[in-house]
């Protein structure tokens with residue numbers, strides 16, 4: 001199978017389903033994946049046992065919004081394995097329409113993609129009723145807070161803005177797994193990391209992202225650099241902490257300045 005390097009195509013394909021304008025800084029999709037319930041029992045024909053063992057599997061045709069990591073999750077095959085089998089040199093560069101061989105699969109399955117949602121705003125609850133403050137979060141960068149969490153004009157500011165120079169290293173506030181690392185309209189280069197205990201952290205307007213979806217990070221790891229990508233007038237880090245997908249005031253969780 002030829003290795004295709006069609007990054008531009010993939011970027012466009014991946015971004016288009018996620019775009020959902022809702023104010024300046026509102027993460028317009030579900031942070032937590034939506035899992036499709038697949039009823040296999042009764043749907044899959046039972047093949048008679050054959051003496052000739054043939055490699056079982058199906059081809060999955062890549063659709064918009066999918067990537068190898070999510071495809072691997074849908075079929076319960078590590079994405080590294082899919083990359084190896086399909087001779088994909090860079091698992092982050094697959095394109096819409098590409099055929100990915102899935103060993104062991106008997107039919108194509110739906111792949112979860114990040115989908116728009118406005119539920120988060122309605123589900124907002126005060127920090128007091130959330131779980132106890134976890135220990136161990138560190139500041140992603142240190143700098144002046146130019147905009148706080150809370151109502152901002154017609155919209156709601158889901159995080160804080162920290163003024164820091166372009167290129168300042170951004171650190172993961174806690175260990176976790178990268179849930180999203182890509183561009184998103186308004187946010188520029190955006191990283192979302194899922195942490196233990198139902199927490200997620202969000203880092204936006206980055207000059208560059210240095211981590212990729214599915215990657216594990218430790219607390220304090222440099223994950224990107226501060227920038228001014230997206231809808232901004234000056235370099236800063238837009239930073240959010242979410243608990244069970246509800247934006248929280250980061251100042252409640254971060255160490256005292």
Ligand SMILES: [Zn+2]
Nearest residue numbers: 025160161238
């Ligand atoms: Zn902001």
